[in-house]
Amino acid sequence: MIDRIRTGLANPQLHRAVVGILLFLGLWYLLTAVLQLPRFKLIPDPLQVIKEWFSLEPLSGRSLFTKTYYVDIAYSIARTLTAFGLATFMGVTLGLFMGWSRIFYDFSFPVLEILRPMPPLSWIPLAVLILPGVEVAVITVIFIAAFFATVLNTLLGVFSIDRNYFLAAKCLGSRPKDIFFNIVVPGSLPFVFTGLQIGMGIAWMSLVAGEIIVGQRGLGYAIYEGYSLYQYAQVICYMFTLGILGYASSAAIRAVGRKLMAWEARKRGA
Amino acid sequence: MAGNRGDSAMGSDRFGEVRIENVTKTYKKKDSSSTVLQDCTFRIERGRLTALMGPSGCGKTVLINLIAGYEIPTTGQIFLNDVPVTKPDPERLVVFQESALFSWMTVYSNVIFGCRVQGMPRKEMKDRAEHILRTVGLYEFRDKYPSQLSGGMQRRAELARALINDPKIMILDEPFRGLDALTRQLMQEFYVELFEDGGRTNFFVTHEIDEAIFLADRLVIMTFQPGKIKAEIEVDLPRPRKFGMLASHRFMEIREYAIELLYEEAAKAFAAGSKSAYDLVGAIVAQKGMSQKCE
DSSP: OHHHHHHHHHOHHHHHHHHHHHHHHHHHHIIIIISOOGGGTTSOOHHHHHHHHTOSSOTTSOSTTSHHHHHHHHHHHHHHHHHHHHHHHHHHHHHHHHHHOHHHHHHHHHHHHHHTTSOGGGGHHHHHHHSSSHHHHHHHHHHHHHHHHHHHHHHHHHHTSOHHHHHHHHHTTOOHHHHIIIIIHHHHHHHHHHHHHHHHHHHHHHHHHHHHHHOSSSHHHHHHHHHHTTOHHHHHHHHHHHHHHHHHHHHHHHHHHHHHTHHHHHHTTO | OTTOOOGGGTTTTTSOOEEEEEEEEEEEOSSOEEEEEEEEEEEEOTTOEEEEEOOTTSSHHHHHHHHHTSSOOSEEEEEETTEEOOSOOTTEEEEOSSOOOOTTSOHHHHHHHHHHHTTOOHHHHHHHHHHHHHHTTOGGGTTSOGGGSOHHHHHHHHHHHHHTTOOSEEEEESTTTTSOHHHHHHHHHHHHHHHHHHOOEEEEEOSOHHHHHHHOSEEEEEOSSSBOEEEEEEOOOOSSOOGGGGGSHHHHHHHHHHHHHHHHHHHHHHHTTOHHHHHHHHHHHHHHHHHHHHO
């Protein structure tokens, strides 16, 4: 165990990551605290942000040691995960069927291609009008954002499958359902996971926008509130919180993907 | 169908005989149509290894698709043991040009795939798979993924995936293409031994004249566009085949004759501007030179 930590710490990649982060914080400190450039006057330096973040009695009422902070996080995570889960389920299913059935593709692709480029936020008015309550509207906006990335990548995933796989499966006696579950699903996985990563990224972006516009509670809402109340340290704390959450969710997707696609990792020699 | 593995069942129906009768395949485009195969008639005889040769673009792959049942002839018919071929079936198994092993399945899962989707009982499937994996020398590698295997091992895994279904005929579409020279030679040796042990009907499509003669009982040579049967040659070299035979007088005779026939077609393909024909002409000219030196 100790050996493992020791080799981990000796890893040059880790050293570079730490240096990169320190350089970033240094530049930030330089711009705000040392040089105090005109446009940066109101921006808190890293130390102020950290102080606020770890404060027992924060000015904004939100820090690592307050309940509000975690309620905000919980709201945002719940919204994102609900929307992302729905988008994954429906997007992957739709993408697989579009890739699998030419007829279904002909019907659905034009509609998909018109809806897909619409910015998720442009759906907000309709979402609020049609759906009951603000909560559902926010989730729908996030869902739409993640959904299209997932569908498109899943579809491309099915198209990327080598034609010989289908021929081989057929002559080995497969029925359509065998081909679907043994060839179409696993064969498109690498692309599906690319789609999920992109989808997750867009989901977090849309979350904040949705919360700012129609939300109550949540990280995006708190960022907007911090801005209105001149609590810039709070704004930056929450931005980093979002960054960390986004990073963690991407890492989680990658980990699941690696697990499901052991054959791919081996190809890369990992 | 499959499952009939008793040795007493040798002969008769266990292996297949394919008759290709007046088969023509035409593809219609918007305002024109192109005939890829024209009036092809020949037999793939029971328990023998028939090799098909012809310049690129002569419709070899289309012929395979027809025998496998992926496509239907425009006119004419194909029979396996007097039953018309209409759709793909595990009794006619294709081993593909490039590896078609499912990269997300281990060697074992790949090998049992056919049995699994056909609903074979677990126990029997396992026994068969173990037997066949030992036969092709991949038992130790059964839990590896295809990408972890060498090219030769991948080819053997693919042969195993086909053989486990006990097909009436194996159709091989340039299966050793892309292997390095040494691996290719080892695979030819391995494959010919497998064939000689099993006595199964095999249909082997290849570009390589030496490979074709070394492996086959009969050579079928096709013409260039539209593909017709140009000639059939009996390869009366004794079995078991050994690589030493490549230097034998009889081998050279057959080779000379086959090259003569192929050269005409390759030259036609070359004149027609088929790019891949260029390679074949080059190869044949080199071989001609070589065999003349040998005389």
